[in-house]
Amino acid sequence: MKNMKGDKLFIILFLAPAVLITSVFMYVPFFENFIQSFYKTDGFFNSTFVGWDNYKRLFADEIAKKATLNSLQLMLYVAIFQVGIALILAVMVDSIKVGAGFFRTTFFFPVVISGAAIGLLFTLIYNYRNGLLNEILISLGFERVLWLTEQSSLYMVAIPTIWSYVGFYFVIFLTAIGKIPQDFYEAAQLEGVTGFQKLTKITIPLIVSDIKVCLILAITGALKIFELVYIITRGGPARSSEVLGTYMYQKAFVDANVGYGATLAVLMVVIGLTLAIVTNKLLKSEDVTY
């Protein structure tokens, strides 16, 4: 009994720095942000308590609705393509005998490039008059194409968003697949299981918990998408690629309406938490041990 008391003391003491740091840098700012959402404030000198006004405005704000829908749409693309492509690439790289190291490095490479640099890169690729894509089209004798339109802009920002983080999930999957004992595959081979069946009957069921983690990371991470959209389209044209991150930035820092920006931030946290919980519940499964 005495020993248990001592352990508790150690647990509290060792957890204290983490709790302290998380509180100071996360919970306190979030609480401050929540408080600011009840003010009409520029965050510095002008501040008036407005009660629920910012929330009422949020529900009537067409741009906020559009930004939320765009964020959810990006989330879907990210969940399907980022995780899906990463899984396919991991299975393919795991199956090759030579050059796996090269592919591992190549696929992971975009993860280490900053979002700002990737944004600039794609701005230059999509540029109408002097961009890479149009230069290629011109050299092949075709007309220039306007790549960033109201109809296409969201897809065009989804491409670099997906590409830039595929490598991250690829490495997770590759590690997970590498941990599956070879005996399983050898036994399956003796039973006459084919290549595709190996994937669906052995590999995927055994890494399902990793897939779950990647999906949650991808879905919640999609809410944080900001710099690529901001640099490539700044939410345009005509708000067609506006996401919650860019809209919140505009309100808080460009429009000096920190109060409403804080309200949008609260919405982002609520959506993020809800989706994380829902995804967790939907993908709940027994952990596989081997």
Add this chain to the structure above:
Amino acid sequence: MKKKFRRLGSVALFMSILLVVMSACGAGDKSSSEAPKESANKSADESDKGNVDLKIVTTMAGTDPTGAVLEELVKEFEAANEGVKITNESQTADAGTIRTKVNTDFSSDNEPELMFYFNTVDAEGIIKEGKVIDLENAEGIDLSGYNSMLEQQRNADGKIYAAPQTGFYEALFVNESLFKEHGIELPTTWELYEKAIEEFAKTDIIPVAVSTEDSYYVVEHYILAAGGMEPYSSALSDKNAVWAEGLDLIGKHAKMGAFPKDAATIDLAMAASLFNQEQAAMLLEGSWAWGAIKEAGIDKNVTVLPMPNKNGGETGELVGGASQGWFISTKAFNDDNKRDATVKLFNFLTSEESIVRLAGATGQIPAKGELTDLEPNIAVGHKLLKDAPAIDAPINDRITPEAFTHMRTSVPEIVSGAKTGKQVLDEAAAME
């Protein structure tokens, strides 16, 4: 017993580490709450040794050519005033980061002694909080020799908080060579402006290089063109029909092929770059654009014209003024150890010689004295401003940032036909 003692020792050690970490965190609070006292003591020590540290924040940084001249002036001042050390924390005015920096500095008791900043809606909070001094009634401040730009800085409360440095104008930059090459008349009237759009739209040359998403100058000039200075100067809350007409004219001209195809996604710098690469014949910009035009080597081909007027009003009316000035922080002025050096530096930077040198870097119009030996095209701009029948500040200097952002970012929707000028105006007015 030994084990228990060792465990207690570990706990004590851990607690000490935690205490050190917490006291380090707490130090921030202590320093902020006792900041004035500490700073006063520090200043007193500095004063004993004859040392004074001054901080200045300006927008003369990045690609702004005045940044280099400011650095020279700072060095000259330091050399002439032994013991004065100046930290220059200037930041570029692009992307609005300077606004965040200035607001953060002033609200965290870390304000600069001198600041060259926007004397517009941006400075309202700082002025209302009494964070900067009334220059006219402050001892030692020399405001002599200023031209009419000083008066333009007068606040609604009747006081002058900012001393101007240069004036600016916004107008239509025209590549005369391209007009000549294509046999098109210069856009001196609204009809000729529309004719030029029509004619250039038939060629590879973009008629007017603008960004409709980042459409500061487009919005201002089209509203000015729609009805002249009187409606232009009205308040947003008036929801003047001329403003709506001006916004709709942008849509009309976009359909005529006036703007780049990707105008809704390029930014101001990219639009200006199209003009500087002679891929566009006209550019709506401010007088600071001369820097990049000269750098591109096309300045000999370029002249500047006032935006033509569509529905009456005198052509020659300009968007312009002097929206930036030098502020002195109240904190620095009330600090006995910093006051003299701060005032001295202010008088030095706002002396006629300094102002003319700073203005010379970009060819802007100085608030004191006159620039001489100007190149003809830059001189045209100076004449334009001198002869202007009416000048008023840009719209974004007069209305809330949120309302203006809504107006300018809605321009692509006006262009696509999703919204009318009136709709956008009503929505923007509701945000004020």
